[in-house]
Amino acid sequence: MISGAEALIRSLLAEGVDTIFGYPGGAIIPVFDRLYDYKDRLRHILVRHEQGATHAAQGYARVSGRTGVVIVTSGPAATNVITGLSDAMMDSTPLVVITGQVGSELLGSDAFQETDVIGITQPVTKWSYQIRNVEDLRWAVARAFYIASTGRPGPVVLDFAKNAQVAMMEWRGYKKCHFVRTYEPNPVINDADVERVAAMIDKARRPLIISGHGVEIARGEKELLALAEKAQVPVTTTLLGLSTIATDSHMFKGLVGMHGNVAANVAIGECDLLVAVGLRFDDRVTGDPAHFASQAKIVHIDIDSSEFGKIITPDATIHGDAREVLARLVDKVSPARHDEWLGSFDKAWKIETEKVINPELNDKSRINMGCVARKVSEAAGYGAVLVTDVGQNQMLSARYFKYTAPRSIITSGGLGTMGFGLPAAIGAKIGAPDRTVCFFTGDGGIQMTMEELGVILQYGVAVKIILLNNNFLGMVRQWQELFYDRRFSETELVNPNFVMIANSYGIPAEDVETLDELDGAIERMLAHDGAYVLNVNIDPEELVYPMTPAGSPISTILLNKDERYEK
Amino acid sequence: MEYNNKKELFTVTVFSENRVGLLNQISIIFTRRKLNIESLSVSPSSIAGVHKFTITAYADEETISKLVRQIEKRIDVLKSFYYHDDEIVYQEVALYKVPTVELLEEKNLESIIRHHNARILEITREYTVIEKTGHDDETTALFEELKRYDIRQFVRSGRVAVTKSPEEYVTMYIEERARRKEEIERCLKDE
Ligand SMILES: Cc1ncc(C[n+]2csc(CCOP(=O)(O)OP(=O)(O)O)c2C)c(N)n1
Numbered sequence: 001m002i003s004g005a006e007a008l009i010r011s012l013l014a015e016g017v018d019t020i021f022g023y024p025g026g027a028i029i030p031v032f033d034r035l036y037d038y039k040d041r042l043r044h045i046l047v048r049h050e051q052g053a054t055h056a057a058q059g060y061a062r063v064s065g066r067t068g069v070v071i072v073t074s075g076p077a078a079t080n081v082i083t084g085l086s087d088a089m090m091d092s093t094p095l096v097v098i099t100g101q102v103g104s105e106l107l108g109s110d111a112f113q114e115t116d117v118i119g120i121t122q123p124v125t126k127w128s129y130q131i132r133n134v135e136d137l138r139w140a141v142a143r144a145f146y147i148a149s150t151g152r153p154g155p156v157v158l159d160f161a162k163n164a165q166v167a168m169m170e171w172r173g174y175k176k177c178h179f180v181r182t183y184e185p186n187p188v189i190n191d192a193d194v195e196r197v198a199a200m201i202d203k204a205r206r207p208l209i210i211s212g213h214g215v216e217i218a219r220g221e222k223e224l225l226a227l228a229e230k231a232q233v234p235v236t237t238t239l240l241g242l243s244t245i246a247t248d249s250h251m252f253k254g255l256v257g258m259h260g261n262v263a264a265n266v267a268i269g270e271c272d273l274l275v276a277v278g279l280r281f282d283d284r285v286t287g288d289p290a291h292f293a294s295q296a297k298i299v300h301i302d303i304d305s306s307e308f309g310k311i312i313t314p315d316a317t318i319h320g321d322a323r324e325v326l327a328r329l330v331d332k333v334s335p336a337r338h339d340e341w342l343g344s345f346d347k348a349w350k351i352e353t354e355k356v357i358n359p360e361l362n363d364k365s366r367i368n369m370g371c372v373a374r375k376v377s378e379a380a381g382y383g384a385v386l387v388t389d390v391g392q393n394q395m396l397s398a399r400y401f402k403y404t405a406p407r408s409i410i411t412s413g414g415l416g417t418m419g420f421g422l423p424a425a426i427g428a429k430i431g432a433p434d435r436t437v438c439f440f441t442g443d444g445g446i447q448m449t450m451e452e453l454g455v456i457l458q459y460g461v462a463v464k465i466i467l468l469n470n471n472f473l474g475m476v477r478q479w480q481e482l483f484y485d486r487r488f489s490e491t492e493l494v495n496p497n498f499v500m501i502a503n504s505y506g507i508p509a510e511d512v513e514t515l516d517e518l519d520g521a522i523e524r525m526l527a528h529d530g531a532y533v534l535n536v537n538i539d540p541e542e543l544v545y546p547m548t549p550a551g552s553p554i555s556t557i558l559l560n561k562d563e564r565y566e567k
Numbered sequence: 568m569e570y571n572n573k574k575e576l577f578t579v580t581v582f583s584e585n586r587v588g589l590l591n592q593i594s595i596i597f598t599r600r601k602l603n604i605e606s607l608s609v610s611p612s613s614i615a616g617v618h619k620f621t622i623t624a625y626a627d628e629e630t631i632s633k634l635v636r637q638i639e640k641r642i643d644v645l646k647s648f649y650y651h652d653d654e655i656v657y658q659e660v661a662l663y664k665v666p667t668v669e670l671l672e673e674k675n676l677e678s679i680i681r682h683h684n685a686r687i688l689e690i691t692r693e694y695t696v697i698e699k700t701g702h703d704d705e706t707t708a709l710f711e712e713l714k715r716y717d718i719r720q721f722v723r724s725g726r727v728a729v730t731k732s733p734e735e736y737v738t739m740y741i742e743e744r745a746r747r748k749e750e751i752e753r754c755l756k757d758e
Contacts, residue, residue: 118587118588119588122591122595126642127642127643128588147642178751178752178755179747179752180642181584181741181744182583182584182642182643182645184747304640305636306636306637306640309633310633
């Protein structure tokens with residue numbers, strides 16, 4: 001006979017888990033006690049705050065495609081994971097989060113550190129389940145991993161009552177879950193739908209693909225490019241889809257959305273067929289949905305059929321795994337040429353290069369965020385991973401980083417969680433130890449989860465941290481500047497000495513005050529074989545452009561303070 | 568998928584596994600879309616182990632169709648449907664508690680009850696409980712009529728409904744899922 005806690009550990013091992021992000025406490029001590037005997041096979045990363053555990057698990061999951069695992073205690077620990085759960089739910093990230101819970105005899109009595117975990121987490125998880133009886137344990141764990149990782153991935157919570165952790169059971173092996181009656185993660189792709197969409201692509205004269213996170217989740221990057229090349233369909237991406245195609249690919253035409261590339265957003269208005277793959281038409285992508293792709297027939301390809309018509313009414317849909325659907329389309333479409341259409345992107349790119357990109361990259365008077373991102377990206381070379389926090393640092397690093405390999409951007413898209421970045425970068429480095437992880441953050445965001453520097457200290461996680469420090473909550477300041485008459489209400493920060501903070505965690509760090517210090521600092525950062533912090537002095541006046549004001553048609557584009565894009 | 572955006576009372580049915588916390592999951596989906604649940608009833612269905620929720624709400628058809636897809640997306644939900652009134656046979660039960668003294672004087676009581684197709688469930692010295700099964704407008708009509716006898720308590724159940732369709736979609740779906748399970752198990756054995 002073994003305890004429920006022991007059975008949990010064995011179940012995790014049977015699921016192939018080798019890394020756990022967690023934090024102990026009273027209602028989960030039995031599990032941590034068993035963990036002590038499995039140190040050789042299960043690496044536990046002790047975070048400094050449970051929110052950090054969830055974001056680290058997200059970074060780990062997104063870089064590797066594996067399910068991130070978190071173990072925390074009850075009550076305040078369980079409430080601390082809510083932000084990470086919501087973030088993972090919005091950005092379709094597979095997590096299994098195990099929370100301790102008071103013994104089932106105490107449930108509902110407001111016992112010490114009891115909280116209604118199932119009630120709180122249900123709206124922000126794909127599934128949550130309370131294990132009150134040790135006999136349910138293997139079933140629940142197997143189901144949790146199956147649900148989290150299949151179909152449209154998402155977070156799952158297992159609320160593990162203490163009585164079930166200590167109760168004894170007979171082990172009798174572990175069976176993975178492959179079927180849930182009420183849930184179908186691998187819908188059979190309808191041939192007629194594929195034929196129909198292939199015919200639409202063949203017929204289109206100005207077809208356009210938007211590639212989203214779903215393509216990355218399905219590992220459909222190769223098929224995406226094959227389709228683009230065979231049918232000559234230019235590819236744009238969402239923020240989370242940025243690394244589904246190499247930045248330097250001739251088929252890549254830009255990022256769509258609020259701070260996307262002009263050519264990409266203009267093309268949405270001009271295409272006659274829009275093929276949206278693995279995305280959910282977030283309002284940051286569509287702008288005013290009433291004006292979105294108004295000349296186009298819209299094809300929506302997704303594994304989650306509840307997304308069809310949720311925001312944008314499609315003319316055709318294909319329900320299924322993005323990679324499989326793309327592969328089938330590659331077979332079905334005819335080779336085509338759209339030279340004129342492909343060439344038509346150049347004009348807008350030229351304007352954006354002149355008005356936005358060159359000023360951002362070649363400014364001699366100050367250090368611009370985009371310039372830092374481009375330099376770091378080029379110096380880091382092939383396969384580097386970009387992790388961002390939220391705000392101007394996010395938009396500018398995402399825009400100017402160059403993506404060379406799949407799974408190279410980890411950013412909080414749907415929830416826009418400040419504080420996501422540092423723990424996510426730590427998780428990403430742990431999930432992909434051979435890749436260079438470049439983490440761009442702001443002075444606001446880093447202070448939301450800065451305690452996780454302790455994890456870097458304790459485990460020697462080699463994250464390159466580029467702090468774009470403008471002493472402001474920059475993105476909010478930008479809105480105040482553009483839309484609130486420069487009334488900078490509560491956006492200025494008095495900041496600590498970040499170099500000293502880094503140093504006190506044993507992390508080498510430097511201030512980068514002027515442009516001529518930048519290249520050398522980047523070189524030293526990348527040459528160092530551990531974590532490193534660059535605290536880069538950024539002008540608070542720097543704004544992110546281009547910009548489509550919230551709620552406007554996506555083709556309404558500000559190029560700078562005085563100019564709008566005109567066709 | 569063109570809908571008119573007229574608001575009407577829809578009946579939503581949800582078939583689910585019998586698991587704790589489902590009502591909460593389903594009601595949250597209504598709340599997030601700012602839909603008021605007009606009535607709700609939960610019971611076992613004709614299929615062993617499968618629970619059936621019958622929920623009514625005023626909405627336009629587009630909203631309700633999206634809502635149903637969000638409900639179906641919840642892991643433990645088997646199927647969810649929405650119906651216009653003409654697609655279902657439905658009923659509600661109402662109970663009226665009136666002081667017995669008030670009724671003693673009433674010569675027409677019997678005819679009222681007969682007329683409304685109601686019945687008396689219980690009579691004591693203090694009170695009488697009348698039951699009426701019917702549609703919303705019918706139970707309301709009886710309420711209006713009994714008002715003058717000083718109704719002490721009135722309650723109406725949530726709507727219960729069955730479809731008029733000859734096809735039993737949930738049964739078919741469950742059979743389909745059972746075949747899928749066999750198929751998956753066969754594949755696993757071959758590996
Ligand atoms: C947890 C959280 N709180 C508030 C916000 C709102 N918000 C979005 S961007 C931003 C400013 C971020 O400032 P900073 O981290 O310094 O980055 P910058 O924009 O200057 O690059 C704020 C406050 C948020 N996204 N997340």
